[in-house]
Amino acid sequence: xxxxxxxxxxxxxxxGECKVLxxxxxxxxxxxxxxxxxxxxxxxxxxCVESCPTGAIEHSSC
Ligand code: SF4
Numbered sequence: 001x002x003x004x005x006x007x008x009x010x011x012x013x014x015x016g017e018c019k020v021l022x023x024x025x026x027x028x029x030x031x032x033x034x035x036x037x038x039x040x041x042x043x044x045x046x047x048c049v050e051s052c053p054t055g056a057i058e059h060s061s062c
Contacts, residue, residue, distance in 0.1 A: 002040075003039060003042040003044055003059065003060055003061055004039070004059075004060040005026070005036040005039050005042070005048075005057065005058070005059050005060070006057070006058040006059075007033070007034050007035065007036060007056055007057055007058075008056045008057075008058070009033045009056075011054040011055060011056035012033045012034050012054065012056040013032075013053070013054055014029050014032040014033055014034065015052075015053055015054075016029050016034070017048075017051040017052060017053060018034055018047075018048040018051060018052060018057060019034065021047045021048060021051045022045075022047065022048055023043065023045060023047070024038065024041040024042065024043055025038055025041070026038040026039055026041055026042050026048070027048070034056070034057075044059075044061045044062065046059065046061070046062035049062040050062075
């Protein structure tokens with residue numbers, strides 16, 4: 001199944017932990033908010049969900 005990622009932009013502070021941590025560079029910070037523009041590359045490690053300091057990331061497989 002293809003991964004889907006939801007980022008709650010009300011919670012996202014643009015800290016960029018997801019971008020640093022993701023092994024396949026799924027995330028970009030655009031206008032101070034994280035976007036999962038490379039989600040097709042996701043390897044479902046769940047690191048982004050666990051690393052987000054505000055719990056803004058929901059992942060279909062994590
Ligand atoms: S689950 Fe892992 S590979 Fe997928 S977006 Fe998050 S950090 Fe990147």
